[in-house]
Amino acid sequence: MKIIRTTSAMADWSRRLHREGVTIGFVPTMGALHEGHRALIRAARLACDAVVVSIFVNPTQFGPTEDLSKYPRQLRLDQALCRKEGVDVVFAPTTETMYPAASQTVVTVPAMARRWEGEARPHHFQGVATIVTKLLSLVQPDNTWFGQKDYQQVALVQQLVKDLNLPGDVVVHPTMREADGLALSSRNVYLSRPQRQAAPVLYRALQAGAAAIRAGERRGTHIQRHMTRVVAAEPLATIEYLSVCNPNTLEPLSALHRQAVLLGALRIGPVRLLDNVLISFRRRPSRQM
Amino acid sequence: MKIIRTTSAMADWSRRLHREGVTIGFVPTMGALHEGHRALIRAARLACDAVVVSIFVNPTQFGPTEDLSKYPRQLRLDQALCRKEGVDVVFAPTTETMYPAASQTVVTVPAMARRWEGEARPHHFQGVATIVTKLLSLVQPDNTWFGQKDYQQVALVQQLVKDLNLPGDVVVHPTMREADGLALSSRNVYLSRPQRQAAPVLYRALQAGAAAIRAGERRGTHIQRHMTRVVAAEPLATIEYLSVCNPNTLEPLSALHRQAVLLGALRIGPVRLLDNVLISFRRRPSRQM
Numbered sequence: 001m002k003i004i005r006t007t008s009a010m011a012d013w014s015r016r017l018h019r020e021g022v023t024i025g026f027v028p029t030m031g032a033l034h035e036g037h038r039a040l041i042r043a044a045r046l047a048c049d050a051v052v053v054s055i056f057v058n059p060t061q062f063g064p065t066e067d068l069s070k071y072p073r074q075l076r077l078d079q080a081l082c083r084k085e086g087v088d089v090v091f092a093p094t095t096e097t098m099y100p101a102a103s104q105t106v107v108t109v110p111a112m113a114r115r116w117e118g119e120a121r122p123h124h125f126q127g128v129a130t131i132v133t134k135l136l137s138l139v140q141p142d143n144t145w146f147g148q149k150d151y152q153q154v155a156l157v158q159q160l161v162k163d164l165n166l167p168g169d170v171v172v173h174p175t176m177r178e179a180d181g182l183a184l185s186s187r188n189v190y191l192s193r194p195q196r197q198a199a200p201v202l203y204r205a206l207q208a209g210a211a212a213i214r215a216g217e218r219r220g221t222h223i224q225r226h227m228t229r230v231v232a233a234e235p236l237a238t239i240e241y242l243s244v245c246n247p248n249t250l251e252p253l254s255a256l257h258r259q260a261v262l263l264g265a266l267r268i269g270p271v272r273l274l275d276n277v278l279i280s281f282r283r284r285p286s287r288q289m
Numbered sequence: 290m291k292i293i294r295t296t297s298a299m300a301d302w303s304r305r306l307h308r309e310g311v312t313i314g315f316v317p318t319m320g321a322l323h324e325g326h327r328a329l330i331r332a333a334r335l336a337c338d339a340v341v342v343s344i345f346v347n348p349t350q351f352g353p354t355e356d357l358s359k360y361p362r363q364l365r366l367d368q369a370l371c372r373k374e375g376v377d378v379v380f381a382p383t384t385e386t387m388y389p390a391a392s393q394t395v396v397t398v399p400a401m402a403r404r405w406e407g408e409a410r411p412h413h414f415q416g417v418a419t420i421v422t423k424l425l426s427l428v429q430p431d432n433t434w435f436g437q438k439d440y441q442q443v444a445l446v447q448q449l450v451k452d453l454n455l456p457g458d459v460v461v462h463p464t465m466r467e468a469d470g471l472a473l474s475s476r477n478v479y480l481s482r483p484q485r486q487a488a489p490v491l492y493r494a495l496q497a498g499a500a501a502i503r504a505g506e507r508r509g510t511h512i513q514r515h516m517t518r519v520v521a522a523e524p525l526a527t528i529e530y531l532s533v534c535n536p537n538t539l540e541p542l543s544a545l546h547r548q549a550v551l552l553g554a555l556r557i558g559p560v561r562l563l564d565n566v567l568i569s570f571r572r573r574p575s576r577q578m
Contacts, residue, residue, distance in 0.1 A: 007454050018307055105398045105418070105452035112393070129394070130453075137426065137454045163394035164419075165296050165426045 001083045004091045007098070007138055013089060014052075014140040022049040026141030026168065028132065031055040031092075032072040032186035033081050036176040040145040041085045043173055052139050053082050054091040056098065061127030072186055091139065098134065107133045109163070112156040115250055116241055116263055120272070128153055129160050136161070141168035149175040149183045151261060151276040155250055175275070177203070183275045195269040198236040202266050205230035205242060206277040209262045213279055218256045220244040231266060240265035240272065247278060258282075290371060291378045296387070296427055299380050303341075303429040311338040315430035315457065317421065320344040320381075321361035321475035322370050325465040329434040330374045332462055341428050342371050343380040345387065350416030361475055380428065387423065396422045398452070401445040404539055405530055405552055409561070417442055418449050425450070430457035438464040438472045440550060440565040444539055464564070466492070472564045484558040487525040491555050494519035494531060495566040498551045502568055507545045509533040520555060529554035529561060536567055547571075 004010045017024060025048030027040045037053075044051045055078055062068035075092060082090050106126050113125035136144065144161075146154045158170045176184045181203035182196075191199060205227040212226045227242040244253050247261040262277045293299045306313060314337030316329045326342075333340045344367055351357035364381060371379050395415050402414035425433065433450075435443045447459045465473045470492035471485075480488060494516040501515040516531040533542050536550040551566045 011454065011456075015307070018304070019310055021308055100451075102448070103452045104400045105396060105449050107394060107396050107422075107453070109394045133396075133422070134452075134454045137456065140429075159391070160394050162389075163392045163423075164396070165300065165423045167300075167426065 001079070001087055002089045003079065004089055005093055005097070007093060010052075010089075010091050010093070010138045011140075014138070017050055018140060023142040024048055024139065025051045026054070026135075026139045026144045027051065028054045028056075028135050028144065028146075029078075030057045030071065030186065031078045032074055032189075033078045034176075034184050034186060036147050036149065036184040038081065038085060039176050040147060040173050041082070041087060043171070044143065044145050045086055047171075048142055050088040051086070052089045052091055052141065053087050054093075054135055054139070056091075056093055056131070056135075058098075058127055058131040059095060060099070060130060061124050063121055063123065066121070067187075067190075072189055091135075098131070106130050107160065107164070109156050109160050112152070112159050112250060115152075115252075116243065117152050117265065117274070120240060120265070125153070125156055129156065132157055132160060133164060133166060136166045136168060143171050144168045145171050145173055147175060148172050148276065148278070149185065150274060151263060151278075152250060155248065181207075183273075185273070187271050190269070190271045192269060195236055195271070198234050198268055199271075199273055201231055201234040201237050202264050202273050202275045206262045206264050206275055209242075209244070210277050210279055213256065213260065213281060220253045220256065223256075223262070227262065227264065236268050238267040240267055256281075290368070290376055292368065293378055293380045294382055294386070296382060299378075299382070299427045300429075302378060303427070306339055307429060312431040313337055313428065314340045315424075315428045315433045316340065316342045317424050317433065317435075318342060318344055318367075319346045319360065319475065320367045321363055321478075322367045323465075323473050323475060325436050325438065325473040327370065327374060328465050329436060329462050330371070330376060332460070333432065333434050334375055336460075337431055339377040340375070341378045341380055341430065342376050343382075343424055343428070345380075345382055345420070345424075347387075347416055347420040348384060349388070349419060350413050352410055352412065355410070356476075356479075361478055380424075387420070395419050396449065396453070398445050398449050401441070401448050401539060404441075404541075405532065405554070406441050406563070409529060409554070414442070414445055418445065421446055421449060422453060422455060425455045425457060432460050433457045434460050434462055436464060437461050437565065437567070438474065439563060440552060440567075441539060444537065470496075472562075474562070476560050479558070479560045481558060484525055484560070487523050487557055488562055490520055490523040490526050491553050491562050491564045495551045495553050495564055498531075498533070499566050499568055502545065502549065502570060509542045509544065512545075512551070516551065516553065525557050527556040529556055545570075 025044030107129040108126050180200040182200045208230045209223045209227040212223050223244050242264045245261050259280050266273045314333030396418040397415050469489040471489045497519045498512045498516040501512050512533045531553045534550050536548050548569050555562045
């Protein structure tokens with residue numbers, strides 16, 4: 001396994017492999033790899049000849065009061081996991097390499113970034129869009145894997161890749177969960193034991209919303225109420241949002257047709273927990289032709 | 290010569306050629322090709338195995354009151370010129386292909402876009418940065434040629450390519466001029482005969498600034514005054530700006546050291562004329578060690 005530290009070495013490696021007809025699968029990460037990342041790497045490993053994992057805690061997607069400095073960093077452990085999974089290249093650039101002093105260019109996907117996480121974290125998605133553009137341009141992947149857990153991020157990246165004609169298809173991998181339903185996240189390590197015990201309430205709330213839809217409910221506000229009620233019973237959790245949205249535009253839905261994504265964010269202690277459930281369904285029998 | 294109309298066909302062509310080890314030279318244009326473009330194409334032809342010329346009048350770099358609808362379009366003539374010059378691919382996409390209805394992503398290079406043309410044309414460089422990102426991502430060139438005439442555009446594109454790690458080196462080709470010094474531009478066709486006769490005043494003004502520097506003048510405001518005086522003598526011309534700048538950042542210089550770019554924009558009738566002169570020089574003898 002090769003560790004690449006500079007942008008020019010990364011670009012050269014990709015160019016050389018493409019010249020040899022090799023396909024490249026890419027898994028961009030901020031490190032602190034867990035089973036969710038492992039699943040992405042394995043999917044990439046199955047689909048492509050060579051796999052690149054980037055490990056870069058991107059400062060431009062953190063707000064000034066956020067956890068950039070204490071975000072978990074464990075490059076040795078991450079490299080060991082990558083080696084074990086047969087990764088070909090770990091791309092672990094320094095911040096100075098990725099953002100030299102004079103760098104100023106930013107990429108924005110305005111409509112996709114406006115709501116939900118964008119309200120809580122004003123410059124977050126500009127940072128995400130900019131770093132993803134840079135990474136895709138350097139790695140030149142045939143396919144790039146993202147976890148479904150950060151649904152808005154994935155939807156925004158899909159729009160970004162289409163809009164800027166960036167290389168590679170975006171592949172979305174289902175969210176990996178603990179046995180009690182909590183979505184895996186590098187930030188779960190911040191939870192105390194009681195907070196950790198409370199955390200699955202988010203997934204339970206989303207499941208309650210999904211159950212209401214399966215039972216025939218099609219009104220957005222009513223589905224939202226089902227979800228809210230579940231979280232209200234958990235004193236350690238504060239709702240940031242629980243919404244019923246169009247899966248492509250992320251605009252809230254008042255009435256559901258065919259597809260919806262239930263998006264949720266809770267604050268539990270020091271952590272913002274994110275999760276989502278994507279649902280496809282037929283119209284209600286009464287409304288079918 | 291191949292005419293490519295869709296983004297996917299363009300990306301496929303480039304991928305295939307890279308796989309064959311072929312180098313790609315790229316000349317992005319808005320069509321209405323003239324001797325300036327021809328010089329870029331010939332430079333690309335000499336340096337690379339294959340040459341792609343894009344012809345696309347990019348709507349997002351025109352302001353609402355600008356000349357988008359009447360910008361000269363002559364695809365047949367342009368194709369004939371490209372064929373004659375041994376171009377391999379003319380990439381001439383439709384607006385709908387480049388900007389589908391839902392597209393929303395924008396690329397900005399804020400510091401480079403703020404001054405000069407950016408003041409007169411507020412969203413112009415955002416449009417330029419976005420289309421150049423798309424084109425470079427599709428064409429995947431080894432080198433991309435730009436004319437020096439649009440100096441701020443070239444400097445901004447160089448920053449953009451570095452910041453987003455976009456493929457290919459940016460190569461700047463000297464400005465092509467008419468015998469009387471007027472820089473070639475597709476918009477020169479808008480000039481009436483008296484306006485055309487007045488137009489070389491811009492280059493004369495820049496030359497006067499350069500002459501002052503060669504004579505030892507190092508104060509920005511004084512050099513500016515030399516240039517202004519030349520234009521003031523021409524009743525058909527209105528100064529938009531005449532400035533003495535750092536060639537990399539485009540910030541105005543009060544005192545010159547080693548390098549400067551003289552940037553000029555005049556309005557003559559319906560046309561904004563742009564031109565520039567780049568100067569390298571030693572410090573004044575008295576200031577040398």
